[in-house]
Amino acid sequence: MRRVYPAESSSSVILPCFMPISVPVTRRQALALPVWLKMGSWAAPVYKPRLAAGFYVWFQQFQSQNRPLADGIPEAFAATRRAGFRALELMAQCFDADHADITLKALRENRLVVPSVYNSGPMHAAAEAEKTIAETLRVAAAAKPAGATLLNFNPAPKPRKERKSDEELDAQARYVNALGEKLRLQGFCLHLHHHDPEMAENAREWRHLLQNTDPHLVGFCIDVDWVRRGGQEPLEILKAAGSRLVSLHLRNSRAGVWTEDFGEGDIDYKAVAACLREMGFQGWLIVELAYSKQTQPTRSLEENLRLSRRYAEKVFELR
DSSP states (O other), X not given: OOOOOOOOOTTSOOSSSSOOOOOOOOHHHHHXXXXXXXXXXXXXXXXXXXXXXXXXXXXHHHHHTTOOHHHHHHHHHHHHHHTTOOEEEEEGGGGSTTTHHHHHHHHHHHTOEEEEEEEEEOOSSHHHHHHHHHHHHHHHHHHGGGTOOEEEEEEOOOGGGOOOOHHHXXXXXXXXXXXXXXXXXXXXXXXXXXXXXXXXXXXXXXXXHHHHSOTTTEEEEEEHHHHHHTTOOHHHHHHHHGGGEXXXXXXXXXXXXXXXXXXXXXXXXXXXXXXXXXXXXXXEEEEOOOOOTTOOOOSOHHHHHHHHHHHHHHHTTOO
16 A cells, blocks of 8 residues: 655654744653754744755866866866865766775865765666666765765666656655665665656656655655756745755856856746745755857856855855
8 A cells, every 4th residue: 555645734844954943732742752853843944044055067077178087187186276266066887896996085175064965766666676776775885974964865767758657656756765764774865866856747746756655764866957947836845845954056048048057047046035035944065067169158167156156155145
């Protein structure tokens, strides 16, 4: 029998990652709570997000230059630090056998922290899901020396963005729950990323994951741009995620073309910021630039990251 988890309000807390608790309990229940829940847990949520840069745009650049990732990592980390970022969300490739030592060394040299690492893989079929879980646990273990405590995971779409059946969605939710439990034992919080396929049919796949995964094990990363490209309203999706919102991916476009830096464009990020303030969001704002074939960069990636940081700090009132 499929278990459906109840919807949560935006002010109640599920994951211990960031947000405070506002769930009424008895005195006996309160005494039984773990220490991390007791300390300051009864106050109303206070808006206090943190800022990080995503690594994906560097990965794109190195691919376009036919440049080995091992050669590019030190340069990318140094430039990101000079642009004013102090935190990075890295990709699983940074922690494979050929790159883990290079990654850890470059992080130390540039005084960068890694709150989160990203991975993806199929979760809607048993054999593939088991392999994906094993690989994701390996990535988490490799990223732990970098200080990562979040695993940003995207259940992969089917080829050609085909529709997943109800049975495949049920299987996907079961395996995501299993991954969340295994990651919890490694000291990680799992949060789920998405692209546009999950937003089809009124976000059918995304809402299935929201309703059929354990709130104590699974949070969400909302990629605002992909929500819009999938035909959904970003503010509605943010509110639906509620207290399970762990992070956001931030980029913008003009006339549908990704901009070279994070700034004004098709998406009203002032409205996004207002929504997050109302929610008392305390998670990560991750500037994840991405360039399409139509994007025409006029500045260095370092300068675009610097401009992106300044815009994010202004719009989200981070200073």
